[in-house]
Amino acid sequence: xxxxxxxxxxxxxxxxxxxxxxxxxxxxxxxxxxxxxxxxxxxxxxxxxxxxxxxxxxxxxxxxxxxxxxxxxxxxxxxxxxxxxxxxxxxxxxxxxxxxxxxxxxxxxxxxxxxxxxxxxxxxxxxxxxxxxxxxx
Numbered sequence: 065x066x067x068x069x070x071x072x073x074x075x076x077x078x079x080x081x082x083x084x085x086x087x088x089x090x091x092x093x094x095x096x097x098x099x100x101x102x103x104x105x106x107x108x109x110x111x112x113x114x115x116x117x118x119x120x121x122x123x124x125x126x127x128x129x130x131x132x133x134x135x136x137x138x139x140x141x142x143x144x145x146x147x148x149x150x151x152x153x154x155x156x157x158x159x160x161x162x163x164x165x166x167x168x169x170x171x172x173x174x175x176x177x178x179x180x181x182x183x184x185x186x187x188x189x190x191x192x193x194x195x196x197x198x199x200x201x
Contacts (some may be wrong), residue, residue, distance in 0.1 A: 068187010
């Protein structure tokens with residue numbers, strides 16, 4: 065079984081496969097929900113952004129204040145290069161189990177499948193508990 069919960073897996077994957085991949089849902093499929101929840105001025109956090117086009121599509125739809133994080137330094141560098149013209153959007157290497165963002169900074173946090181990846185690794189429930197510990201982003 066693939067160890068999606070292992071950060072080393074993601075480093076290898078993004079070094080070997082640089083093509084865009086959207087897990088589960090695209091921005092277009094969730095757009096109507098997002099438009100009901102927030103405004104274009106809202107601050108958004110995308111957890112485990114990977115190399116999905118989700119944030120780029122959301123930015124191009126008018127949501128400029130998007131922070132993306134992922135555990136893979138390789139994919140963060142790729143996404144910074146790919147989105148260099150999207151000035152307000154940021155990409156940071158960060159472990160979702162230990163977020164460094166302050167409380168009450170975001171209006172919406174998006175996790176399309178990071179929890180699923182953690183559930184496929186060692187100490188799955190503990191790692192998910194760390195990611196979802198009670199705190200307002």
